[in-house]
Amino acid sequence: MDVTPQDDFKWFGEGFDGFPKKLPEDVVEYIIFILDTRLSDVQTRERLQAFQRALTTLEKRFLTEYIWQRDSIHLELVREMSRWLLKGSTNYGDSVADEWLIVYFLRELSKEFPDAWIRIYDTDGEFLLIQAANALPKWLNPEVAENRVWINSHHLLIIPLSKQEEARPLQLDEALSILSTTPARAQHFPKIESEAFDRLKGYPAAIADNQHHATLPLPRKVAHILHQNPAYIAPAVEAFYLRDPISLRLLQPEKSKRPLFFPPEDFVRVSVRFTKILYAQLLGQNWVPPGPWGAALDKLLDKTSKDPRVTPEKAEIGIKLASGMETLLQHSIYASKPSVRTMHILLSDLSAGDDILPSDADLATWPKREDDEAWLNIDFAEFEKELAGKGAGAGPGFGDKNAQDNLRKMVERFQAFINDEDAGLEGAGGLDPMDVDDDEDEDARRREKRGWEDPEDSDASSERDLNARPGRDSKDGGSEDEDGDEYADAEFAEYEKALEKFMMLSSAEKSALTDDARELAKAEEAEQEEDEEIRKLSEMMEKELFGHGALELNPKADGAKKKRVKSIAGTDTGKGKGKGKARLDDLPEEDDDDDVEYLDEDYNLAENMLQSFKGQVGMAGPAGNLMGLMGLQFPPDADEDEGKSGSRSKGKSKARR
Known part of the structure; x- marks a missing residue:
């Protein structure tokens, strides 16, 4: 299979004009x-x-x-x-x-x-x-x-x-x-x-709606820098949001051996302008401030009981923002940013005395604004209703109406796709021709135009000709294919109904069904493992029994012939040579495998009975009793009575010959 990408890319020697250009993320x-x-x-x-x-x-x-x-x-x-x-x-x-x-x-x-x-x-x-x-x-x-x-x-x-x-x-x-x-x-x-x-649709009003103002406790230096240019808050929040172990070390002077640009002291309350994304990024971060920042947060939290205007959430956001400003100026990866270079110049002016920090009187003249944070709230009951396509109810619903509208549109489109009768596994309306990878077919068509054929293609075509047997063509085997298609359609329709029912369930019901399915899969897997163990044990037992000959039903031909003659001769009642000889003459010829197998089975039965009878040593036993019930009497053991019955010995020797 050809894995070369079909993207008109020219390699070296083919007019290479550079690698394909692709935009970075975001x-x-x-x-x-x-x-x-x-x-x-x-x-x-x-x-x-x-x-x-x-x-x-x-x-x-x-x-x-x-x-x-x-x-x-x-x-x-x-x-x-x-x-x-x-x-x-x-x-x-x-x-x-x-x-x-x-x-x-x-x-x-x-x-x-x-x-x-x-x-x-x-x-x-x-x-x-x-x-x-x-x-x-x-x-x-x-x-x-x-x-x-x-x-x-x-x-x-x-x-x-x-x-x-x-x-x-x-x-x-x-x-x-x-x-x-x-x-x-x-x-x-x-x-x-x-x-x-x-x-x-909401522009240009949406430009102002994207802003959020919050009044926070900040170090005086941080408040001064943000007052000079409120846009500095974006790189500061990003520096905190993307913090790494080096950033945490730079926040601790005893470890970094560097003084802090914005020491967490002399906190003042100022109004800060965010975008909603920046504010949510700070609010959503769980962070334990290290070193002096943790001590400063504890002091701010102590003040919250005395000053109701400072809440614990606002104190944490203030510490996060100040540490982000510190990381922005301390970390070398941000040194090339224009905003960082400008902030260094502002701090140099403060150190040189060319500029001064704002006094409390100056801060009192700065406007303070506190926006409602309702846009952060989501009523999860209403959220579930929106996902179910039932619309908003009487509850507070979403704080951000734009988010609610976007969610409602997503649900409507998904339901429209589910209800589309033309939609299948390939999507609504089936696959587009451009979505089908037919590069190999195109290559075959080009080769056909040139008048030659790839050997692999000829082999594939021969295989297709061999597979085109009668009964599989559209004329002969069409009914079978149609039956299969109808069965597949019915099965898929059943799957669609089940999927639709599943999507309409609540989260708790979905979770319960998922747990039940997981338990059922585990039980099925355990049952399969048990069946496998039983199969392996059966194979081991069968192998061992075959090794000992317990399951051998067809002994070798030569041994079977000798044992069969011996057992039949041994059943002579001792009434003369002629009878024993007649029995030998009545035996069929030994060239039929079926007769040999039949006589071998009789021989096995007779031999087992004789051995059991011999083990009784002339006393009562199961073999003798069983044969007695059938009206049969076993003769004495020939080996022990050889000297007593000469006629039987002579007959026996003739039989063996």
């Missing part, structure tokens, strides 16, 4: 082209610079207090593919809201610049189509979607496949050529656009 990239054949190269550049200025104006309008999780939106004017374009990328970290804010800005700017064509994608590729997966046509799958999705004039436009075009992704230069020469070819699909931009 990064969104965006490019803007001005496509107008009437503009010159210089005019195109000026048009792109005007786009940059419009973006700056939009940022000043909406983002004066916005805090980016990691990177902000930025556009750089570059020249690639013999044309000018704007290009940028943003690492949004855990804040998906940053990614959708960028989509909102670029979409809004596309109204002002109708000649701008915008493409935006992330690590997952065309994430706008992922958002609109419920409305996509079958042909628009990830294998063909690259460079086909564009934003223009506030709309989402898609370059469709033509009738003569092969189902494949477009190269960027191909897409630009299509948009330049035939811009009408890019089609507008309202349903796809509605699904793709569904998260933008």
